Every structure is written in structure tokens, then in C-alpha cells.
Amino acid sequence: MYEKHLMICGATGCLSSGSAKVHQALVEELAKHKLEKKCRLVMTGCPGFCEVGPIIVIYPDEVFYCRLKPQDIPELVEKHLLGGEIVERLLYKGPDVDAPARFYDTIPFYRKQKFNVLRNSGIIDPENIDEYIMRGGYRALSRALKMEPMEIIDEVKRSGLRGRGGAGFPTGLKWEFTYKAVGDKKYVVCNADEGDPGAFMDRSILEGDPHAVLEGMLIAARAIGSDEGYIYCRAEYPLAIKRLKTAIAQAEEYGFVGENILGYGFNFKFNIKEGAGAFVCGEETALLASIEGKRGMPRPRPPFPATSGLWGKPTVINNVETYANIPLILREGGLEEFVKIGTEGSKGTKVFALAGKIRNTGLCEVPMGITLREIIFDIGGGIKGGREFKAVQAGGPSGGCIPAEKLDLPVDYDSLTQAGAIMGSGGLVVMDDRTCMVDLARYFLSFTQKESCGKCIPCREGTKRMLEILERITEGLGKPDDLDRLQELASTIKDSALCGLGQTCPNPVLSTIRYFRHEYEEHINEKFCRSGVCKSLFDYFIDPELCNGCTRCARICPVGAISGERKETHVIDPEICTRCGSCVERCRQEAIKVTRVRREADVNH
Amino acid sequence: MSTIKLTIDGRQVEVEPGTTILEAARKLGIDIPTFCHDPELAPNGACRICVVEVEKARALVASCSAPVAPDMVVYTESERVVQARKAILRLILANHPLDCITCEKTGECKLQDYCYRYGISESDFEGEVKDLPLDDTNPFYIRDMNKCILCGRCVGRCQEINGAGAIDFINRGFNTVVGPAYGDPIEKSSCVFCGMCVDVCPVGALVPKAGIGKGRPWEVKKVKTICPYCGTGCSLYLHVKDGCIIGASPDFDGPANRGHLCSKGRFGWDFVHSEDRLTKPLIKKDGVFVEASWDEALDLVAEKVRDLIKRYGPDSLMGLSSAKATNEENYLFQKLMRSLGTNNVDHCARL
Numbered sequence: 005m006y007e008k009h010l011m012i013c014g015a016t017g018c019l020s021s022g023s024a025k026v027h028q029a030l031v032e033e034l035a036k037h038k039l040e041k042k043c044r045l046v047m048t049g050c051p052g053f054c055e056v057g058p059i060i061v062i063y064p065d066e067v068f069y070c071r072l073k074p075q076d077i078p079e080l081v082e083k084h085l086l087g088g089e090i091v092e093r094l095l096y097k098g099p100d101v102d103a104p105a106r107f108y109d110t111i112p113f114y115r116k117q118k119f120n121v122l123r124n125s126g127i128i129d130p131e132n133i134d135e136y137i138m139r140g141g142y143r144a145l146s147r148a149l150k151m152e153p154m155e156i157i158d159e160v161k162r163s164g165l166r167g168r169g170g171a172g173f174p175t176g177l178k179w180e181f182t183y184k185a186v187g188d189k190k191y192v193v194c195n196a197d198e199g200d201p202g203a204f205m206d207r208s209i210l211e212g213d214p215h216a217v218l219e220g221m222l223i224a225a226r227a228i229g230s231d232e233g234y235i236y237c238r239a240e241y242p243l244a245i246k247r248l249k250t251a252i253a254q255a256e257e258y259g260f261v262g263e264n265i266l267g268y269g270f271n272f273k274f275n276i277k278e279g280a281g282a283f284v285c286g287e288e289t290a291l292l293a294s295i296e297g298k299r300g301m302p303r304p305r306p307p308f309p310a311t312s313g314l315w316g317k318p319t320v321i322n323n324v325e326t327y328a329n330i331p332l333i334l335r336e337g338g339l340e341e342f343v344k345i346g347t348e349g350s351k352g353t354k355v356f357a358l359a360g361k362i363r364n365t366g367l368c369e370v371p372m373g374i375t376l377r378e379i380i381f382d383i384g385g386g387i388k389g390g391r392e393f394k395a396v397q398a399g400g401p402s403g404g405c406i407p408a409e410k411l412d413l414p415v416d417y418d419s420l421t422q423a424g425a426i427m428g429s430g431g432l433v434v435m436d437d438r439t440c441m442v443d444l445a446r447y448f449l450s451f452t453q454k455e456s457c458g459k460c461i462p463c464r465e466g467t468k469r470m471l472e473i474l475e476r477i478t479e480g481l482g483k484p485d486d487l488d489r490l491q492e493l494a495s496t497i498k499d500s501a502l503c504g505l506g507q508t509c510p511n512p513v514l515s516t517i518r519y520f521r522h523e524y525e526e527h528i529n530e531k532f533c534r535s536g537v538c539k540s541l542f543d544y545f546i547d548p549e550l551c552n553g554c555t556r557c558a559r560i561c562p563v564g565a566i567s568g569e570r571k572e573t574h575v576i577d578p579e580i581c582t583r584c585g586s587c588v589e590r591c592r593q594e595a596i597k598v599t600r601v602r603r604e605a606d607v608n609h
Numbered sequence: 610m611s612t613i614k615l616t617i618d619g620r621q622v623e624v625e626p627g628t629t630i631l632e633a634a635r636k637l638g639i640d641i642p643t644f645c646h647d648p649e650l651a652p653n654g655a656c657r658i659c660v661v662e663v664e665k666a667r668a669l670v671a672s673c674s675a676p677v678a679p680d681m682v683v684y685t686e687s688e689r690v691v692q693a694r695k696a697i698l699r700l701i702l703a704n705h706p707l708d709c710i711t712c713e714k715t716g717e718c719k720l721q722d723y724c725y726r727y728g729i730s731e732s733d734f735e736g737e738v739k740d741l742p743l744d745d746t747n748p749f750y751i752r753d754m755n756k757c758i759l760c761g762r763c764v765g766r767c768q769e770i771n772g773a774g775a776i777d778f779i780n781r782g783f784n785t786v787v788g789p790a791y792g793d794p795i796e797k798s799s800c801v802f803c804g805m806c807v808d809v810c811p812v813g814a815l816v817p818k819a820g821i822g823k824g825r826p827w828e829v830k831k832v833k834t835i836c837p838y839c840g841t842g843c844s845l846y847l848h849v850k851d852g853c854i855i856g857a858s859p860d861f862d863g864p865a866n867r868g869h870l871c872s873k874g875r876f877g878w879d880f881v882h883s884e885d886r887l888t889k890p891l892i893k894k895d896g897v898f899v900e901a902s903w904d905e906a907l908d909l910v911a912e913k914v915r916d917l918i919k920r921y922g923p924d925s926l927m928g929l930s931s932a933k934a935t936n937e938e939n940y941l942f943q944k945l946m947r948s949l950g951t952n953n954v955d956h957c958a959r960l
């Protein structure tokens with residue numbers, strides 16, 4: 005019998021902050037103290053709080069240790085495992101707690117979260133099917149096997165579940181269309197392409213709880229009458245793919261996959277298709293083309309995949325997170341629980357990836373209807389370095405920015421769309437006063453232009469011209485009619501592009517113009533970038549009131565643009581300065597400010 | 610199944626389910642512009658010039674691929690539609706050479722026609738313009754991808770109909786091009802030079818070499834005929850100017866070929882006006898060929914045939930006819946041979 009369970013996060017976030025080395029140190033230290041039989045060490049999926057990784061949670065004590073290094077391990081083993089004493093030094097500390105916090109319910113990051121989809125992530129060993137079963141896994145499947153297809157579909161419809169992959173289409177309805185479509189063969193496809201830069205909830209679910217996705221797909225297959233499925237996962241997710249393969253093999257061994265599943269005469273086979281990582285391959289028709297071995301290019305809909313999908317057969321295609329919700333809805337009493345969470349039009353929870361200038365980067369799962377303010381300030385801990393919040397980009401390259409005055413917006417499909425953003429896959433990129441909104445729009449458009457499949461003219465040619473205009477504006481070459489031209493191009497592209505990529509890619513431009521028009525106008529008319537991002541549109545200067553002559557800035561400047569004696573005000577020579585910003589980061593007094601460029605013309609006046 | 614009734618530009622039309630808006634509009638004689646639409650290919654929806662406004666739809670709809678629905682109300686030239694079409698044309702022109710003066714396609718170029726129709730003479734976008742090398746290494750046609758508008762018809766024809774799969778889309782975004790794998794010249798690809806791509810290209814990106822500089826489309830008389838190369842009977846048009854064949858194009862309504870031709874039927878007409886071609890009978894006299902009249906030549910042949918039969922019997926003769934002859938001619942030829950008393954007749958079933 006194990007006395008302690010040590011759950012160490014083995015997901016991509018913590019692996020990159022060094023959890024493999026911490027794991028190795030633990031293995032050695034446990035062996036040294038002959039604790040292998042008493043302490044069970046598990047590499048789990050992501051518990052969400054990547055900012056403070058690597059993370060270990062020790063059960064049954066429920067203690068959350070973070071920011072671990074291999075050299076912390078001897079002390080952890082000595083004090084906690086052998087001595088029964090909590091190592092305060094390694095607990096969570098931050099400006100949002102008075103004292104070091106011990107566990108989920110005392111760490112503010114977790115307090116407002118609601119774990120549905122991430123229910124098992126960080127808690128079970130994702131490579132062990134027994135642990136999934138122990139937490140109620142595959143019960144929804146065995147219940148569904150006793151139900152009629154339309155009964156299953158009806159429960160999914162009543163749950164109000166909407167697709168988590170972007171568009172928010174009602175899942176039950178999609179299943180019904182596919183169920184009713186005529187075909188000698190039907191497919192169930194899982195969209196695990198996750199192309200939105202910054203989003204990683206799908207990877208996290210696959211790495212932390214792969215069986216939940218398999219179970220969701222199996223239930224979908226039972227509902228629509230399919231015997232074969234594909235999981236389209238980007239090849240950059242090797243751990244997710246490995247865990248999926250393990251999970252499929254184990255499920256097969258247990259009789260949940262394969263022939264005559266659980267004796268109900270239901271057969272199902274999984275295939276994994278590794279995608280090469282094109283953003284557009286997340287679009288469902290492009291994804292299906294890619295599985296068929298063709299170039300990933302969208303095609304017109306109708307016909308929708310529900311009637312003519314993979315190899316022309318009726319096909320249900322859903323997102324990873326959508327499938328992970330299904331077992332929760334279909335299990336005994338699950339539907340009643342599910343509909344209690346969320347808003348009228350958006351039921352359940354949503355996982356968000358917090359990124360950008362936010363203190364707590366990572367994943368969080370929240371009930372629909374929570375406000376952006378709660379996500380960003382209560383869960384996310386506010387802005388890094390205590391700076392001022394400017395806006396949040398919701399929905400990635402297809403989404404839009406939402407400014408400070410809309411922070412109390414409830415997060416649900418319809419409110420976000422109304423505000424000019426979208427739910428998308430759940431990426432939230434937080435921006436502070438040092439983010440230039442014109443540059444942000446330029447960045448997203450350069451992404452979509454590069455990722456456009458090149459098929460249709462408005463998207464391929466239109467985004468190029470929009471990007472060129474934005475580039476000119478950020479270089480100080482903006483013209484008075486640029487804003488009109490941008491809006492005109494944006495409306496043509498939205499109105500006439502073939503697929504969702506083109507139809508939504510003007511959103512970042514339109515929403516930044518809508519909420520931050522003055523920044524565009526400053527760039528164009530005054531040749532000034534107040535955020536200090538567009539290098540030819542500002543100078544740095546040192547505020548003599550604040551500068552204490554510490555010399556830190558002068559020492560870091562790579563081009564020697566800063567002069568000044570110790571304890572005396574320093575000065576930046578704008579002719580030499582390359583606006584790399586190193587000094588700004590370095591100055592403890594926040595004395596280095598952004599100012600308008602002094603031009604010859606200004607001097608002559 | 611019952612038919613579907615809808616309204617297009619205020620006029621009622623009744624069509625079969627599954628009909629596209631474009632087809633329904635054509636039934637009413639309404640001309641919606643198209644670049645990428647190809648009746649023989651699966652709907653592609655690439656160029657978007659065919660967009661129309663459908664009441665209650667969020668965005669404009671590509672009429673070439675959108676099926677009709679009951680009680681649909683469609684506007685094919687509304688202000689919103691025209692604005693989008695103009696924007697699309699301006700976007701194309703911003704990345705397209707404006708050398709119509711010397712372009713071989715002038716006069717039958719869809720881009721020209723639609724720019725004319727919507728009054729677009731230039732583009733006001735400034736920025737990068739593609740600058741790709743010409744592919745003119747093969748003897749049949751030039752690929753100028755700077756003129757390509759990426760409609761994809763050539764790709765679809767080559768893959769779905771010919772099956773050669775010689776070309777596809779390469780790269781993404783602004784850098785997307787159509788071409789053979791690895792950027793090879795077309796000659797090194799699996800292209801069989803059927804020319805189907807050339808025939809469907811709506812612009813001047815694919816140009817047959819034979820006709821370059823020899824005549825404008827409106828100066829050319831298109832003479833419908835049957836290809837004499839083999840017995841399939843492909844129907845085609847010879848492009849004739851001043852009594853000379855300067856090119857050919859397939860007959861898309863030809864019952865035997867419906868627009869398909871092989872490389873010979875499509876490109877192989879230079880022999881007609883070749884200097885090396887025999888146009889008069891030649892008789893060898895003292896070891897040298899000398900021009901003769903038909904009567905002279907036929908008399909000589911008849912005399913020799915008669916002589917051979919007399920001396921060695923009819924089976925000493927053999928007749929070999931040409932695949933370039935028609936069935937009727939071949940029939941007559943074998944009849945002739947048999948009337949001379951021999952069954953020794955053959956045919957070079959090669960070209």
C-alpha cells in the first residue's frame with residue numbers, strides 16, 4: 005500500500021520549466037531513502053498553473069509545491085515525506101496571498117475555477133486506464149450503449165453544449181444531422197489541430213486525460229452509427245500523441261474499443277493522423293482533405309461534413325474539449341449537473357489559456373458567464389509588474405480585442421461576439437500600456453496572411469494589402485485615408501472570403517480600430533506610438549525628476565546611447581538609440597519614458 | 610423530388626433540387642461572372658467573383674457552389690455585390706501585369722471582360738507584386754504564373770479529369786502558386802501535354818506557343834473539324850488565319866471527347882504548313898525524285914500493280930493504310946485491295 009501519492013506535472017508546460025529533471029531527482033531521492041514502495045510517483049497532465057511550474061501535489065495531504073528545482077528535492081523528501089512537515093519555502097507565494105498557500109482552495113488562481121473538463125488533469129496518471137475508470141470513466145459509455153441513438157442525441161441537445169473549437173455550433177444538432185444523413189459508412193473525427201497561437205487547452209486535455217476524449221468520441225460514434233474515427237493531432241504534440249496511443253491500446257485491451265464493445269455489438273476503431281501544423285488545417289473541410297492525403301484547403305459548404313465529410317461519408321467533427329464534455333453529460337445524472345453551470349445560451353465551463361502581460365499564465369477552467377475581470381484579475385492575478393491593463397485579445401487571430409471599459413462583460417459566446425471578439429478556442433492574450441494596438445493588429449494579420457491557404461482572392465490578396473497598409477502605418481508612413489481603406493478591405497474580405505479564416509481575420513483590425521482609433525490616428529497623423537513599440541515613432545527620454553543616476557541603464561545599453569555621471573541625471577541620445585528597450589526594463593525608477601520624435605520640422609518652428 | 614422555386618433579381622424561377630444559384634440564374638439568362646467555375650469539376654469556390662446577395666444570409670454567397678433553397682431571394686448585381694466584385698478585381702489587378710497590349714489572351718480574357726464590365730482600369734493598391742520566372746522550356750505552351758489568378762481550374766482538370774496530377778497549389782498566403790512539385794519546369798513533371806489546363810485558363814497564364822504573335826482571337830476563324838490523327842474522332846476547332854492553321858482548341862460539346870484532346874490533337878498542327886511536307890506526287894527517275902501529276906503517278910502505280918499480279922499473282926501485293934485516314938477511307942482502301950484479289954491489308958494503328 006502506498007502512503008503518499010506524488011503527482012508531478014508531466015505536461016509540456018512543466019516539462020519545459022524542468023519537471024523531467026525534478027522527476028529524476030525524486031526517483032533517485034526516493035530510492036536513496038527506500039521509499040519507492042511507500043510513495044507513488046506519477047507524471048500527470050497539466051494542473052493549469054504553468055506560471056509556477058514545475059508543480060508537485062502530494063496526496064492525501066493535498067499540498068501544492070511549486071517552482072521546484074532538482075536541488076529542492078532532498079529537503080522535500082526529508083521534511084515532508086520522512087518528517088511529515090510542510091516545506092513552507094516551496095509553497096505558493098504571491099502578492100495575492102497573505103501567507104504561503106497550501107492547496108487549490110487557498111490559492112487564488114484556483115478559487116474561482118470550476119473543473120469539468122480538467123477534472124482529471126493533474127490528478128490521475130493519464131497513462132493508466134484504471135485511474136480514469138476509478139474516477140467514473142467509461143460509465144457514460146456503458147450507459148450510452150444501452151440507449152437509443154436519438155436518446156443520446158437528445159441528451160446532448162438538452163445539455164446546450166456548443167462546440168468548443170471556435171464557432172460554437174450546438175453539438176447535439178450536429179450529431180442529429182449526421183445521424184439522419186444517409187451513408188453506408190460514417191466517421192467520427194476529433195479536431196486536435198489547435199492552431200490558435202497561445203492556446204493549449206486541447207493539448208492539455210489530451211496529455212492529462214486522453215480517455216475522456218476517447219469516451220466522448222465513442223459515444224458520438226454510438227449516437228450517429230459510426231464504426232471508425234480519426235483524431236487529427238498536430239505533430240508538434242508528441243506527448244499528446246503518445247498518450248493517445250497508450251490510451252487507445254489500453255481501452256482496446258479493456259474492451260471499450262474494437263469489435264463488439266462491451267458485448268453490445270458495437271464496433272469502433274481509432275486512427276491517429278498527425279497534422280503538419282498549418283493553421284488552416286483546423287478548418288473542418290481542410291482538415292478532412294488533409295486526412296484524405298490532399299492539400300489542406302477548405303472547400304465550400306454545403307455540403308457540410310454531416311452529410312458529406314471524410315471520403316464523402318457523413319462525418320461528425322468536433323473539438324477535443326467538446327468531446328471531453330460528453331462523458332460528463334451522458335453519465336448518470338450528468339445532464340442535470342451540467343446545465344446548472346453557465347448561462348442561458350452558453351452552458352457548462354470553458355477552458356481559457358491565459359497569456360501575455362498577465363501575472364498567472366496558464367490554463368484555467370471557468371463557468372460560462374464569469375466576467376473577464378474575474379478571469380484576468382482574480383484568477384490571472386492582474387497585470388505583470390502591476391502595470392495598467394489596456395485590452396485583452398479573445399479568440400486569437402480570428403478574434404478581437406476587448407478594452408478596459410468592457411471588463412465586466414460576461415464570458416459567453418454571444419456577449420463576446422457582440423463586443424467584436426469571439427470565444428474561439430479560448431485564447432486570452434492580455435495587454436498592458438506597453439502594447440501598441442496597431443502593432444498587435446499587424447502581428448495577427450501577418451499570421452493570417454502567412455497561414456491563408458491561398459485559395460480565395462479576398463483572403464490571399466486582401467490580407468496582403470491590409471498587412472502592407474498596417475506595416476506602413478507602424479513605420480510612420482501612414483496616410484490619412486488608410487483607416488478607410490483598411491475598413492473597406494476588411495468588409496470585403498469578411499463578406500466574400502470562402503472559409504472562416506478569411507471571414508474572421510479582419511476582426512483584430514476592426515476591433516482595434518473600433519476601440520483604439522486614437523492610437524491609429526496618432527500613428528498616422530502625429531507619427532507617434534505612445535506604447536513605445538513602433539520604433540520609428542517615438543524616442544526614449546529619461547525623466548530627470550525620477551532618475552537617480554544609478555547608471556544601470558547606461559551599463560546595459562548595447563550601443564552606448566546613454567551618458568551621465570553616477571548620481572546625476574542620465575541622458576539618451578536619440579540619434580544613437582536603437583529603441584531596443586533594454587534600459588526601460590533595467591531602470592528601477594521607471595524613469596525612462598516614451599516621447600514624440602523631435603523632428604527637424606519641429607525644431608525649426 | 611419536387612422542384613424548388615426561388616426569386617433572382619425579382620424574377621421567379623423553378624429548378625431541380627441541387628441546382629446551384631449560378632445555374633438557376635443562367636436559366637433566366639442572367640450572366641453572373643465566374644473565373645474558377647468549371648462545369649466538369651467539383652465546386653471550388655476559389656475566386657469569389659460570382660458572389661451574390663441572398664436575403665437573410667450573413668455574408669455574400671458564392672453562386673457557383675451554393676445550392677438553391679426554397680423561396681430564396683437572390684440579388685446578382687446589388688450595390689453590395691458590385692462593391693465586392695470591384696474590390697476583388699482591384700485586388701487581382703494589384704498583383705497582375707497590365708500588359709494587355711501584347712498579351713495573347715486579349716479579347717478572350719475573363720479578367721479583361723469583367724474589368725470592362727465593372728469599370729476597373731487599374732488598381733490603387735501599392736505593394737508587392739509577384740515576379741516569377743516564365744516556364745517556357747517545353748515545345749507546347751508557356752506558363753506565366755505572374756498572370757495566374759489561382760482559380761485552380763487547371764489543377765482540377767489535370768487531377769480530376771486527365772488524372773496526370775502534374776500540378777497543384779504550392780506555398781501559402783501571398784506566395785501561393787500553381788505548379789509542378791519541387792518547382793520543377795512542367796516538362797519534368799507528369800504532364801502529358803493534353804493542354805486541358807491551357808483551354809480552361811481564364812486569363813493569359815497558359816499560352817500555346819504555336820500561335821504567339823500570329824493573330825488576335827477576333828481575327829481567327831475557328832473551323833470545326835474532326836481530328837485526323839487517330840480513329841477516336843475527337844471534335845476540335847482549328848484556328849485559321851489567312852488560310853493558315855495557327856492553333857487548335859477542343860470542342861467542349863464534341864460527343865467523342867467533350868473537350869479533351871491528346872497532345873497531338875491539341876498541339877500537333879505545325880506539320881500542315883511544314884516545308885518538308887509532300888504536296889505533290891514524286892516519281893523516281895534515274896535515281897532522283899521528280900515532281901509528277903496525279904494522273905501520271907496513278908497510271909504508274911496501276912501499271913505496276915497489274916504487272917505484279919500477272920507475274921506473281923494477287924497475293925504478291927500488300928496494302929498498308931494510315932491511321933490518319935478516316936474509317937471511310939480505310940474501308941475503301943481495303944475494298945480496293947480485295948477487289949485486286951488479296952486480303953493482305955494492314956494499318957499502322959500508331960500515329
Ligand SMILES: Cc1cc2nc3c(=O)[nH]c(=O)nc-3n(C[C@H](O)[C@H](O)[C@H](O)COP(=O)(O)O)c2cc1C
Pocket residue numbers: 166167168169170171172173175195196197198199200283284285286287288289321322323324326327429503504505
Ligand atoms: C481557420 C480555422 C481554424 C480552425 N482551427 C480549429 C482548431 O484548431 N481546432 C478546432 O477544434 N477547431 C478549429 N476550427 C473550427 C473547425 O472548423 C470546426 O468548426 C470545429 O472543429 C467543430 O468542432 P466543435 O463544434 O466541437 O467546435 C477552425 C476553424 C477555422 C476557420
Ligand code: SF4
Pocket residue numbers: 284301302455456457458459460461463464501502503504505506507
Ligand atoms: S478564406 Fe483564406 S484560408 Fe479560407 S479558403 Fe480563402 S484563402 Fe483559404
Ligand code: SF4
Pocket residue numbers: 763766767771773774775776799800801802803804805806807
Ligand atoms: S497539359 Fe494536361 S497533363 Fe499537362 S498540366 Fe495541363 S492538364 Fe495536366
Ligand code: SF4
Pocket residue numbers: 756757758759760761762763764787806809810811812814815
Ligand atoms: S494557370 Fe490559369 S487556370 Fe491555372 S490557376 Fe492560374 S489562372 Fe487558373
Ligand code: FES
Pocket residue numbers: 642643644645646653654655656657658659660671672673674
Ligand atoms: S466562380 Fe464561384 S467562386 Fe469562382
